Amino acid sequence: MASLRHALIRSFLIKRGPDETTKRLLTLSSALNSELRQKQIDLLSKYPGGCVDLEKNDKTGIAVLTLNNPTKKNALTGSMMIDFEKRVEDLESWEKGRGVIFKGSGNTFCSGADLNVARAVGEGKDSGHPSLMSSFMQNITSRFFNLPLITVALVEGAALGGGAELVTCCDFRVVSSSANIGFVQARMGLSPGWGGGVRLVNLLGRLKALQLLSSASIIKGFEAQEIGLADEIFGEFDDSLETATSFLTNYTKFAPDVIKAMKRVVINASRSDMQSVETLNTKETQIFQSLCGGLANLEALNKKSKF
Numbered sequence: 001m002a003s004l005r006h007a008l009i010r011s012f013l014i015k016r017g018p019d020e021t022t023k024r025l026l027t028l029s030s031a032l033n034s035e036l037r038q039k040q041i042d043l044l045s046k047y048p049g050g051c052v053d054l055e056k057n058d059k060t061g062i063a064v065l066t067l068n069n070p071t072k073k074n075a076l077t078g079s080m081m082i083d084f085e086k087r088v089e090d091l092e093s094w095e096k097g098r099g100v101i102f103k104g105s106g107n108t109f110c111s112g113a114d115l116n117v118a119r120a121v122g123e124g125k126d127s128g129h130p131s132l133m134s135s136f137m138q139n140i141t142s143r144f145f146n147l148p149l150i151t152v153a154l155v156e157g158a159a160l161g162g163g164a165e166l167v168t169c170c171d172f173r174v175v176s177s178s179a180n181i182g183f184v185q186a187r188m189g190l191s192p193g194w195g196g197g198v199r200l201v202n203l204l205g206r207l208k209a210l211q212l213l214s215s216a217s218i219i220k221g222f223e224a225q226e227i228g229l230a231d232e233i234f235g236e237f238d239d240s241l242e243t244a245t246s247f248l249t250n251y252t253k254f255a256p257d258v259i260k261a262m263k264r265v266v267i268n269a270s271r272s273d274m275q276s277v278e279t280l281n282t283k284e285t286q287i288f289q290s291l292c293g294g295l296a297n298l299e300a301l302n303k304k305s306k307f
């Protein structure tokens with residue numbers, strides 16, 4: 001995909017004046033983007049099930065975003081990925097918003113990609129399906145990460161594979177002591193492909209990220225807190241939503257404009273990081289595409305292992 005893009009761009013650069021070139025490059029880039037988007041939607045909409053719900057409270061400025069696929073421990077189907085994008089779009093323009101709690105239904109966060117989707121995407125390796133799903137999910141999770149709102153992941157039960165990657169796209173993490181967080185991609189013959197590898201290194205540093213990814217170990221709340229992956233822990237008798245709301249309220253006391261300005265200050269200060277994140281994500285997708293649908297991945301899917 002990238003090499004085709006470069007070849008086309010190079011052909012446009014030849015024998016054209018700078019203004020004409022810029023205009024044509026913009027047109028070309030937008031045509032390529034809409035073609036890519038159509039391919040992503042065509043692929044993901046083939047795998048329906050579950051939904052992503054958004055409840056916004058204009059009075060408090062706090063929204064609750066819920067992954068809702070309880071019979072599969074909130075595994076993400078293709079249509080849920082599309083739904084997720086719509087909810088993020090809604091949050092991007094929420095005037096009265098201050099903060100978001102990101103959670104799963106039924107006391108569990110997310111068991112990763114729906115294994116049926118993971119299999120179908122792997123089997124479509126030759127048509128570039130791993131890269132289509134990866135770039136779609138990286139785009140949404142980056143947009144969520146850069147919302148002008150304070151975001152908290154409420155993590156209980158399982159946060160595995162892609163589910164663990166979603167945990168990293170929030171500003172903060174409030175985690176149950178009994179939660180199971182695992183970047184289990186290696187056990188699946190995969191590497192992270194939803195932007196979670198880049199965010200994990202930024203969050204924990206190179207060494208701890210490498211330890212988590214290469215061991216594929218599953219950690220509980222207190223261990224997550226020890227390494228900096230959890231900001232607050234709650235116990236089995238605590239009301240999880242109440243705990244997350246009370247945590248978030250520490251950061252959402254002021255007017256929406258003020259809160260948004262603070263988040264923008266932080267985003268702006270890391271702008272140089274953000275530009276490189278796009279390039280790094282593209283590389284993450286290439287690495288993911290190289291493993292997805294490979295022997296180790298297909299073997300893991302056939303074993304239907306439970307973690």
Ligand SMILES: CC[C@@H](C(=O)O)C(=O)SCCNC(=O)CCNC(=O)[C@H](O)C(C)(C)COP(=O)(O)OP(=O)(O)OC[C@H]1O[C@@H](n2cnc3c(N)ncnc32)[C@H](O)[C@@H]1OP(=O)(O)O
Nearest residue numbers: 071072073075111112113114115118158161162185306307
């Ligand atoms: C491409 C992205 C890739 C990545 O980057 O890593 C992925 O995310 S691949 C997916 C990685 N995740 C998994 O492989 C999770 C596998 N599931 C489990 O380990 C366990 O189910 C659990 C999440 C630890 C929960 O265990 P438990 O509480 O004992 O419940 P059950 O196992 O009985 O699960 C209930 C029900 O849910 C189905 N399920 C669970 N996860 C998925 C999933 N990711 N996709 C599809 N279905 C899932 C499970 O099969 C059970 O179904 P039934 O047997 O029909 O009741």
